[in-house]
Amino acid sequence: MDRHRSTISRDIKRGPEQRKKNSLASLPYQATSVGNMARIRKKNCGTTTKTTVHNTKTIMKYLEMKYSPEQIANAVRSVKVYTSTIYTWIYKKIVPIDIKRLRGHGKRQLKISN
Known part of the structure; x- marks a missing residue:
């Protein structure tokens, strides 16, 4: 065999x-x-995606209210994704919003380390 x-x-x-x-x-x-x-x-087998209708609608709602992806990831309890995931979904057009309409116009903030 x-x-x-x-x-x-x-x-x-x-x-x-x-x-x-x-x-x-x-x-x-x-x-x-x-x-x-x-x-x-x-x-x-494999990983499942966190892209659900609930997540995308909730993220869209808060983006329309001028929340930043950082604020959504850290403050909204019903959305359990990281900031980088939200940005990735925006860039891949999974969350249909124009990058220029974001609070920081799509520019990510640099982390300052001591």
């Missing part, structure tokens, strides 16, 4: 507990069906 024995044993052990009736995994062990299930699991 050209795979390490522990890989094969983990693959076989994973199968019976997760098998449900009337599914592709209910069949006896076959390498092709296991490969298909692995591809499906791989497609579902």
Whole structure:
């Protein structure tokens, strides 16, 4: 099979507990069906985006009220994203607002370190 024995044993052990009736995994062990299930699991893994309708509408509302992205990120409790994320969404047009309408006209403030 050209795979390490522990890989094969983990693959076989994973199968019976997760098998449900009337599914592709209910069949006896076959390498092709296991490969298909692995591809499906791989497609579902990874990070999720915080771009939700609620977040974008709330950010738009506060930007229209002349709040800066810094103020939104630090003061609005319902929006749990960082300032850089808000700026990224503005630059990528996920939050549809013109950069010139921002309070600082899109210029980020430099952090002064001592």
